[in-house]
Amino acid sequence: MPRLSHFRSRLATLAALVVLLVPAAAATVQEAPDALVKRVSQEVLEIARTDPLVQSGNEARIREVVEGRLLPNFDFTRMTALAMGRNWRAATPEQQKRLTEEFRTLLVRTYSGALNQYRNETLDYKPLRMNPADSEVVVRTLVQKPGGAPIQIDYGMEKKPDGWKVFDVIVAGVSLVTNYRDEFNQQIQSGGIDGLVKALADKNKGAGGK
Amino acid sequence: MKTSWAVRLCARALVPALALLAGCATTASRVDPLEPANRALFEVHEVVDGNVVRPLAEAYVDYVPEPLRIGFSNFYNNIDDFFSGINGLLQGKLEKAGDDFGRVVVNTLFGLGGILDPASDLGIERGNEDFGQTFAYWGLPAGPYMFVPLFGPMTAVDATGYLLRILWGPVGQLSNVPLRNSLYGLSYVDLRARALAAGEIVDTAALDRYLFTRNAYLQRRRYLVHDGLPPPAPEDE
Numbered sequence: 451m452p453r454l455s456h457f458r459s460r461l462a463t464l465a466a467l468v469v470l471l472v473p474a475a476a477a478t479v480q481e482a483p484d485a486l487v488k489r490v491s492q493e494v495l496e497i498a499r500t501d502p503l504v505q506s507g508n509e510a511r512i513r514e515v516v517e518g519r520l521l522p523n524f525d526f527t528r529m530t531a532l533a534m535g536r537n538w539r540a541a542t543p544e545q546q547k548r549l550t551e552e553f554r555t556l557l558v559r560t561y562s563g564a565l566n567q568y569r570n571e572t573l574d575y576k577p578l579r580m581n582p583a584d585s586e587v588v589v590r591t592l593v594q595k596p597g598g599a600p601i602q603i604d605y606g607m608e609k610k611p612d613g614w615k616v617f618d619v620i621v622a623g624v625s626l627v628t629n630y631r632d633e634f635n636q637q638i639q640s641g642g643i644d645g646l647v648k649a650l651a652d653k654n655k656g657a658g659g660k
Numbered sequence: 661m662k663t664s665w666a667v668r669l670c671a672r673a674l675v676p677a678l679a680l681l682a683g684c685a686t687t688a689s690r691v692d693p694l695e696p697a698n699r700a701l702f703e704v705h706e707v708v709d710g711n712v713v714r715p716l717a718e719a720y721v722d723y724v725p726e727p728l729r730i731g732f733s734n735f736y737n738n739i740d741d742f743f744s745g746i747n748g749l750l751q752g753k754l755e756k757a758g759d760d761f762g763r764v765v766v767n768t769l770f771g772l773g774g775i776l777d778p779a780s781d782l783g784i785e786r787g788n789e790d791f792g793q794t795f796a797y798w799g800l801p802a803g804p805y806m807f808v809p810l811f812g813p814m815t816a817v818d819a820t821g822y823l824l825r826i827l828w829g830p831v832g833q834l835s836n837v838p839l840r841n842s843l844y845g846l847s848y849v850d851l852r853a854r855a856l857a858a859g860e861i862v863d864t865a866a867l868d869r870y871l872f873t874r875n876a877y878l879q880r881r882r883y884l885v886h887d888g889l890p891p892p893a894p895e896d897e
Contacts, residue, residue, distance in 0.1 A: 560865040567857050599737070599786070602888070623883025623890070624876045626865075632875055633867045649867055 483607045483614040484578040486523065487589045491573055494519050498565060512562045520561065525608060525615035526554045532617065533630040541643050549643070552650035557626075559654065571595050585609040588620075691805055692874060698807040702870045705809035713810065714859070717852040731775040733854065736847050737786070738767050738774030743825055747789035751797040753887075756787040788884060791821030796885045805874060813877035 481489070494515060498504050503511035530550045531538040541549065576590040589605045606618035606625075618627045637646040692698065721729070741763045748757030763779035763786065771778050780786075795817045796802065803816025814822065826832060831847070834840040866872030882890050 556865065560861060563864045564861055567860070622880060623888065624879045629872060629875045629879065630867075633871045636868065636871065653867055 480609075480613055482578075483580075483587050483605075483609075484575060484589045486614050487591065487605055487607075488573075488575050490519060490523055491591070494565070495571075495573065499570075504565075507566055509562065509566075512565055513558060516558055516562050516565060521554075521558065523613075523616055524557075525610065525617045526550050526557075528608065528615070528617040529553065529557070529627050532627045533634055535631050535635070537634065537638050537643065545643050545647065548647050549650070552647060552654060553630075555654045556650060574600075587614075691878060693804050694806060698805065698874075699870055701809050702807045702873075705807065705812070706869075708809060713852055714856070717849055717856055720849050720853050721856065729850070729853070732846060732850050734767070734771070734777045735774045736850060737777070738764060738771075739830060740790075741767070741786060743791075743829075744787040744789040747791060747794045748787050750794045751789065753787070753789070756789065759784050760787040760789070790818075790884075791824045792818035792881070793821075793885050795821060796881075802881070805878065807870075807874070813873055815878075815881065818881065 497515050497519070501511065501515075504515060527546075527550050530546070530553045533553065534541070534549070538546070572594045574592040574594060576592065578587065578589055580587045586606070586608050589607055591603050591605075593601045593603055595601070601622050602620075603622075604620040605616045606620065607614045608617050618625050620626070634646055637649045641648065741760045745757045745760030745764065748754070748760055763784050764774075766779040766782065766784070767774045767777055770776075792815070800817055802818070805813070805815050806819060807813055808819070811822075831840055831843045834843070862869060862872055862876075
């Protein structure tokens with residue numbers, strides 16, 4: 451039956467093509483890191499510009515925006531590990547989990563505070579120089595404030611199976627993650643890793659901070 | 661002889677602990693050998709700033725209309741741009757220096773003596789160079805980190821740079837003392853007002869405001885010295 455075999459071989463070719471194309475399609479579907487930063491910042495700034503609750507400084511709503519729009523694009527485990535430095539490996543998985551949760555909450559609070567101060571800033575996106583094979587990039591943006599000095603905000607990003615994720619935010623040359631390293635170290639030296647967890651938790655409850 | 665036994669045990673436990681502490685102290689002292697004194701000065705600063713300077717800066721923002729504040733900021737930035745140009749030259753960064761001097765010419769001639777900033781609208785970027793960066797460029801070590809009440813964080817080399825900047829600045833050349841002092845006062849409040857937002861973020865973000873401020877300052881200076889492309893810091897993971 452020449453016809454059927456012909457059909458079969460076609461089917462096989464088709465199947466092979468599908469198998470070959472699916473990962474390729476998935477790869478192209480994955481949004482480029484600079485496009486991701488641009489889309490998410492524009493979404494968030496648009497909400498900040500138009501949402502009456504955000505404009506009136508409603509904390510719950512601002513936090514909701516930060517949680518819903520920004521956070522899915524962050525890799526908090528990596529951020530926490532970077533801020534911990536070599537102490538990260540000394541922490542138990544349970545401690546690592548709690549640290550990541552508390553650090554995440556702290557960063558959400560910080561980000562919400564920054565968003566609350568947002569007044570008509572505009573964003574410039576600098577061209578991204580990257581090779582297709584790169585698994586880590588820095589996406590550079592410039593925040594223009596009317597009448598103020600522009601502030602450079604860069605995002606360290608890593609390629610993950612579910613898209614590019616931010617693992618560091620660098621504001622005017624100050625890496626948020628690196629900046630925490632000494633503070634984390636100091637807490638660990640005086641109270642161990644549990645001491646750091648407690649310090650972060652206290653800070654998040656609004657009690658901590660010197 | 662019970663005590664001597666106890667003493668010896670204590671010594672045995674203490675010596676490694678002290679060694680560890682000394683080890684920590686030496687790593688800390690590399691960037692901040694004056695930390696105890698700096699922390700005390702930081703506390704003084706926090707009290708004065710919280711009770712006098714910050715309320716003043718907040719009142720300035722509340723009561724002085726924004727266009728006026730932007731005008732003052734532009735005026736001081738224009739002077740800074742001139743010095744940025746000089747420091748660009750001192751570091752052989754001719755293109756940057758050209759931009760800075762270009763900005764000064766444009767803003768002084770077409771921006772009402774620097775009150776407006778048409779140069780930025782034309783897309784001429786600020787060089788952001790200063791004497792501290794020039795010293796660093798020529799290999800001078802940063803020297804110890806210092807927290808100076810009312811002025812904030814700086815390294816010894818940056819402090820020298822700020823001093824030169826103030827001594828050689830045009831405001832210092834004014835013979836009318838009340839006018840000169842008013843301009844100094846205004847520039848001070850203007851600078852503090854521009855840092856209000858950052859201060860609020862530090863309040864939310866920092867576990868230890870002293871450390872957070874110090875590290876942010878040192879990172880920022882490193883970034884400026886390397887023109888925005890600092891080499892990767894050691895121990896990045």
